[in-house]
Amino acid sequence: MSDLLKQAENRLNKSGFMNLFSSSNKYEDAAELYEKAAIQFKLSKNWLEAAETYEKLTEMYSQIGSNHEVAMNFVESGNCYKKCDLKKSIEMFKKAAKKFSEIGRLSIAAKHLKEVGDMLEKEKKLEESLEAFTAAADLYLGENTESTANQCKLRVASLAGQLERYDMAVETFEDCAKHAAENNLLKYSAKGYLLNAGICRLCAADPVGVLNACQRYNDIDPTFPNSREEQLLKDLANASEAGDQDAFANALGQFDDISRLDSWKTTLLLRAKKKITAGGGLLGDEDDLT
Numbered sequence: 001m002s003d004l005l006k007q008a009e010n011r012l013n014k015s016g017f018m019n020l021f022s023s024s025n026k027y028e029d030a031a032e033l034y035e036k037a038a039i040q041f042k043l044s045k046n047w048l049e050a051a052e053t054y055e056k057l058t059e060m061y062s063q064i065g066s067n068h069e070v071a072m073n074f075v076e077s078g079n080c081y082k083k084c085d086l087k088k089s090i091e092m093f094k095k096a097a098k099k100f101s102e103i104g105r106l107s108i109a110a111k112h113l114k115e116v117g118d119m120l121e122k123e124k125k126l127e128e129s130l131e132a133f134t135a136a137a138d139l140y141l142g143e144n145t146e147s148t149a150n151q152c153k154l155r156v157a158s159l160a161g162q163l164e165r166y167d168m169a170v171e172t173f174e175d176c177a178k179h180a181a182e183n184n185l186l187k188y189s190a191k192g193y194l195l196n197a198g199i200c201r202l203c204a205a206d207p208v209g210v211l212n213a214c215q216r217y218n219d220i221d222p223t224f225p226n227s228r229e230e231q232l233l234k235d236l237a238n239a240s241e242a243g244d245q246d247a248f249a250n251a252l253g254q255f256d257d258i259s260r261l262d263s264w265k266t267t268l269l270l271r272a273k274k275k276i277t278a279g280g281g282l283l284g285d286e287d288d289l290t
Helices: 002-013 023-043 047-064 067-081 086-102 106-122 126-142 146-162 166-181 187-203 207-220 228-242 245-258 263-274
Strands: none
Touching: 023 047, 023 067, 047 067, 047 086, 067 086, 067 106, 086 106, 106 126, 106 146, 126 146, 146 166, 146 187, 146 263, 166 187, 166 207, 187 207, 187 228, 187 263, 207 228, 228 245, 228 263, 245 263
16 A cells, blocks of 8 residues: 555656646556555544545646536545544535535535534534534535425534524524425325424513414414413423413423424523513523423
């Protein structure tokens, strides 16, 4: 493998009159040697060496002018760095996405930005993850792949809620609900998205806004009126407005008995409960929803 790398370096360092007429050939020859070395590194699970060699390959193909190969080798480098250096892996996938965007391969660019979003979320870098999923959603929309775009938008909405960017979360969840309600395969998900939007409104300490939103939600999803989701939002909003912590907890308990609350809802509902005023004062730092 090291011999292949030396051969590649020697090919690049060749000079002379004839080389002036064959510069593209030397990059092609070097690229072939680098690729063979990268494959050998990968087969032997030398992930760092493989990643660095694929990264060098992007430089060779950039000199040749093959942008598609540049993008593909950024992906290969990113996959290898994923085994040993997550930060560099994210960097490579971002570069791949940028290059694929430049050559008009928007769906592939979006796919890699989505992967970046997943990696950043696992690293608890939520702001950066939100940005990656937002960019991915925009690219998918540019290719009219709305279903995949909405998958990314749901991740945006969830992250926005975690980051207390409630206006963004509400708007995005409501947009996803509208899209779902118009799709026969997705329409049963609309109520859940509207419930999430209402929970974000509660976190923003806007119980009246929740009650008003419920009226609009009836127009978005014909199955929302008289649903358990609508009743929960109304009960929570009324309890919040009245400063009734017990009523808030009772409403949640009744809902949770039938449909278990996931961790995202539990986290945000705890925030909403803490904002309930009782006797003119804010609720203390208790951590129990019931």
